[in-house]
Amino acid sequence: MFVSDSLSVNSRGHLTIGGADVVSLAEKYGTPLYIMDEDKIRRTCRAYTSALKQCYGDSHTVFYASKAFSAKYIYKIIAEEGLGADVVSGGELYTAIKAGFPADRIHFHGNNKTSAEIELAIKYGIGQFVVDNDEELNLINEIAKRENIVADISFRVKPGIDAHTHDFVKTGQIDSKFGVALENGEAFEIVKKAISLPNIRLCGVHCHIGSQIFDIEPFAHAAEVMMAFVAKIKNELSYEICELNLGGGFGVRYTEADDPKSIFDAVKNFTDAVKREAEKFGVKLPHISIEPGRSIVAEAGITVYAVGAVKEIKGIRTYISVDGGMTDNPRYALYGSEYTMLLPERALAEKTECVTVAGRNCESGDLLGENISLPKAQPGDLLAVLTTGAYNYSMASNYNRVPRPPVVMVNNGEDKLVVKRETYEDIIANDIM
Numbered sequence: 001m002f003v004s005d006s007l008s009v010n011s012r013g014h015l016t017i018g019g020a021d022v023v024s025l026a027e028k029y030g031t032p033l034y035i036m037d038e039d040k041i042r043r044t045c046r047a048y049t050s051a052l053k054q055c056y057g058d059s060h061t062v063f064y065a066s067k068a069f070s071a072k073y074i075y076k077i078i079a080e081e082g083l084g085a086d087v088v089s090g091g092e093l094y095t096a097i098k099a100g101f102p103a104d105r106i107h108f109h110g111n112n113k114t115s116a117e118i119e120l121a122i123k124y125g126i127g128q129f130v131v132d133n134d135e136e137l138n139l140i141n142e143i144a145k146r147e148n149i150v151a152d153i154s155f156r157v158k159p160g161i162d163a164h165t166h167d168f169v170k171t172g173q174i175d176s177k178f179g180v181a182l183e184n185g186e187a188f189e190i191v192k193k194a195i196s197l198p199n200i201r202l203c204g205v206h207c208h209i210g211s212q213i214f215d216i217e218p219f220a221h222a223a224e225v226m227m228a229f230v231a232k233i234k235n236e237l238s239y240e241i242c243e244l245n246l247g248g249g250f251g252v253r254y255t256e257a258d259d260p261k262s263i264f265d266a267v268k269n270f271t272d273a274v275k276r277e278a279e280k281f282g283v284k285l286p287h288i289s290i291e292p293g294r295s296i297v298a299e300a301g302i303t304v305y306a307v308g309a310v311k312e313i314k315g316i317r318t319y320i321s322v323d324g325g326m327t328d329n330p331r332y333a334l335y336g337s338e339y340t341m342l343l344p345e346r347a348l349a350e351k352t353e354c355v356t357v358a359g360r361n362c363e364s365g366d367l368l369g370e371n372i373s374l375p376k377a378q379p380g381d382l383l384a385v386l387t388t389g390a391y392n393y394s395m396a397s398n399y400n401r402v403p404r405p406p407v408v409m410v411n412n413g414e415d416k417l418v419v420k421r422e423t424y425e426d427i428i429a430n431d432i433m
């Protein structure tokens with residue numbers, strides 16, 4: 001009935017998430033409010049690990065790409081579910097470590113890691129650097145030498161695949177700021193160099209072709225291209241690449257029009273491709289890693305707002321303003337992302353209106369959506385935006401000095417606060433003069 005199986009309606013006609021009444025949670029914690037279904041997150045983790053086990057055996061790791069939603073509590077869930085974690089900054093790394101996440105299950109990504117971040121990662125003993133470029137390879141080798149260790153790395157490779165998704169979240173093509181390109185020989189040269197560096201151990205090759213991809217073929221295609229590269233390295237450099245990381249990017253449902261394939265189908269498709277290509281090229285089956293971010297948390301989350309002003313501009317449009325906006329969800333402003341919305345106090349009410357939902361920030365572009373179907377809303381109503389578990393809290397800002405909303409986790413009807421609401425004191429905490 002809804003875009004996520006976390007959501008339902010109770011006997012009072014209220015929206016529920018993970019078995020908890022959304023209206024009661026809004027009363028208890030205030031608005032705006034992020035709510036996430038912990039059980040849904042755990043189920044999704046298990047869907048990935050069990051599909052990989054069934055299709056490929058034990059030689060696999062699922063890394064949660066934690067930029068999708070990063071706070072101490074999620075690293076605890078992910079650790080308990082046996083996944084690894086990707087981080088892309090010192091801040092994400094620090095959060096994971098402070099949450100007790102095992103350092104050896106952390107991979108460090110990013111296209112411009114600083115010396116300070118590399119030093120911190122080495123100090124914590126992370127599992128692997130996913131190296132983006134030549135500059136960074138030299139830097140890691142140098143720091144590792146100084147620290148007297150050998151750093152495990154893999155390379156972020158641009159496989160030259162055009163996944164059909166938004167330009168801003170497309171990353172596999174040659175014109176991308178991420179990684180080294182295959183087609184011009186850049187990737188091969190850097191691999192050759194890495195093998196010769198004394199404080200570097202090359203473990204794997206990595207690609208990530210984009211985000212919110214519904215088609216499963218591009219992942220299998222990426223697997224083929226990467227396995228050919230593994231074979232070339234073996235044949236020409238006599239070096240065995242043990243790990244193949246196919247990145248994340250699996251699509252989720254924001255609206256009824258979104259139709260992602262099942263996790264099992266996607267996993268089956270690319271693992272079959274890896275097995276086929278390994279046999280064709282006579283290389284050993286690599287350890288397979290994937291890095292889902294959005295698909296682990298997106299559908300598990302919603303955001304609840306209170307409706308304020310309702311502005312009907314005759315013959316033009318109706319603006320419904322809520323008490324949040326681009327500060328807690330910049331995705332419409334950034335990408336024009338579509339969402340499903342409803343009124344949680346009347347979750348099944350017929351959607352008779354077509355409105356623009358606006359935020360409370362001082363930007364005309366501060367919208368959460370246009371042409372949104374909703375029942376007739378009035379000031380004081382609650383409004384829920386669905387599928388906000390990924391790239392919402394993690395992209396939130398304090399623009400206009402708006403405090404960030406809290407995050408509540410629900411698990412089988414029980415709620416707990418995992419990130420508290422920022423206060424005005426938090427807002428001025430770093431203003432030292």
Ligand SMILES: *Cc1c(COP(=O)(O)O)cnc(C)c1O
Nearest residue numbers: 065208211248249291292293294
């Ligand atoms: C962002 C990112 C991911 C996760 O992408 P999703 O679309 O959220 O699944 C995985 N790997 C890398 C390298 C990324 O940059």
